[in-house]
Amino acid sequence: MTRIFGYAVGVIWLGFTLMALGARSSGVQAGQPDVIFWWTxxxxxxxxxxxxxxxxxxxxxxxxxxxxxxxxxxKG
Known part of the structure; x- marks a missing residue:
């Protein structure tokens, strides 16, 4: 039961990863290489x-x- 918390934290971090990659794609569309680099x-x-x-x-x-x-x- 206690392992579920560790896995949940990992899944939350994966969600943050996907959000950061989404922000990176907006930098790609805007043509800003510095935004692409830092979000990557x-x-x-x-x-x-x-x-x-x-x-x-x-x-x-x-x-x-x-x-x-x-x-x-x-003893005693």
Whole structure:
């Protein structure tokens, strides 16, 4: 159940990537190479963040200390 949040964050970042690519296409139509370049850079960063969120969520394993009774190690 907790992995759903990691995947949701990745999907949100993918949505941001698509919006940045949409803004880039408006720069293409206007013939502004600087707008094209910077929106491509921004879309690349968003895509990288999405990839890290999705792959990191997929690879994450919850192997840690288990909850249980506290043992002090002392006898007596």
């Amino acid at each position: 850079v921004i879309a690349s960063v968003y895509a990288l963040a999405a990839m890290v969120a999705i792959v990191g969520t997929f690879r994450h394993q919850a192997n840690g200390p288990r909850k249980g009774p506290v043992r002090s190690g002392r």
